[in-house]
Amino acid sequence: MICIGRSSIRSILTVKDLESFVEAYRILERFSPTLPGPDDSAECTPDRIVIYTLSFSFCGVRYPLSTFKVDLLRHFRVHFSQLHPLGFMRVVHFELSCVAVSGAPSIPLFCMFL
Structure with missing residues (x-):
């Protein structure tokens, strides 16, 4: 191998x-x-x-990162580069879903949701 x-x-x-x-x-x-x-x-x-530019196009990364995304990275003590594109896509989806129902994303809610 x-x-x-x-x-x-x-x-x-x-x-x-x-x-x-x-x-x-x-x-x-x-x-x-x-x-x-x-x-x-x-x-x-x-x-x-x-x-890795392919990660950006695949998972919809946009800068600057939202406050929620930054807080989430700090909470879990990970760097953005440690996230898999599919994992980041879940974060983006969660945040957009909260906004769509007029709610604010939060770390506790994210942890319960996932």
């Missing part, structure tokens, strides 16, 4: 792809979105995070 870790993942995005991604998801310039170099791996460092 061959194991391929994150350190062997390379970006296939072009500069135009990055520009489109930044525009579509309204990522602020202050975050300095950049593409990794051709020999750089997809590893987080103290001064950068790695974002």
